[in-house]
Structure formats: structure tokens, C-alpha cells
Amino acid sequence: MQQMQQIPDVIKLIPLNFYVLFSSALFCIGIVGVLTRRNAIIIFMSVELMLNAVNLLLAAFSSYRADPSGQIFVFFIMAVAAAEVAVGLAIIVMIYRNIQTIDVGILNKLKW
Numbered sequence: 001m002q003q004m005q006q007i008p009d010v011i012k013l014i015p016l017n018f019y020v021l022f023s024s025a026l027f028c029i030g031i032v033g034v035l036t037r038r039n040a041i042i043i044f045m046s047v048e049l050m051l052n053a054v055n056l057l058l059a060a061f062s063s064y065r066a067d068p069s070g071q072i073f074v075f076f077i078m079a080v081a082a083a084e085v086a087v088g089l090a091i092i093v094m095i096y097r098n099i100q101t102i103d104v105g106i107l108n109k110l111k112w
Contacts, residue, residue: 019060026053040092040102051081 026049033046055074062070096102 016060016064019057023053023057023060026050026056038103038105040095040104040107043104044088044092048081048085051077 030046030048030050030053033049034043037043037046055077058070058074058077062068062074092102095107099106
């Protein structure tokens with residue numbers, strides 16, 4: 001009988017170091033976005049970028065070690081992130097309705 005060749009996983013073709021470097025770069029871009037921007041939506045997107053960088057790294061390590069627990073953990077993180085997006089955008093919309101801007105520098109007026 002002819003032996004079937006196994007198709008290697010795509011994740012195994014790319015070294016793990018590349019995933020670590022790419023995820024680190026995405027996380028750093030997210031940190032810079034949070035620290036330098038004043039727009040609440042851009043800050044919110046930067047936090048999501050950092051979360052996705054962590055998810056990418058978890059999935060890469062999980063696939064590299066052939067352990068599905070990391071990918072299950074990523075699934076639960078994405079479910080929590082979806083709820084976070086819904087609540088966060090609702091808060092941003094309510095802030096915009098009240099003060100007609102989403103600049104975080106203006107939000108210090110909300111203090112007592």
C-alpha cells in the first residue's frame with residue numbers, strides 16, 4: 001500500500017519565534033495607542049489589539065505544543081471580549097450623548 005503523506009500544520013512551518021515577535025509588536029502598538037491617543041474609541045481599539053496579541057500568542061503556543069487547552073482559553077477570552085465591546089461601546093455612546101465629545105481629556109469634568 002502506498003503511504004499517505006501527512007500535510008504538516010501551517011503553524012509548524014513558521015517558527016515559534018516569529019509568532020512571539022509579531023505578537024510583541026502588536027502588543028507594543030496597542031500600548032503606544034493607549035498611552036498617546038486621547039480619543040476613547042482609539043484607546044478602546046488599542047486595548048482590543050493588545051488582547052488579540054495575547055490571543056495570538058496563546059493559540060501559537062497551544063498549537064506548537066499540540067495542547068488544545070490554550071485554544072479553548074482563547075475561545076473564552078474572545079467571548080469575554082465580545083461582552084466587553086458591547087459594554088464599552090455603550091459607555092462611549094452615553095458619554096458622547098452627554099458631553100458631545102469622546103476626548104478623554106474632557107472627561108475629568110465627570111469628577112466631583
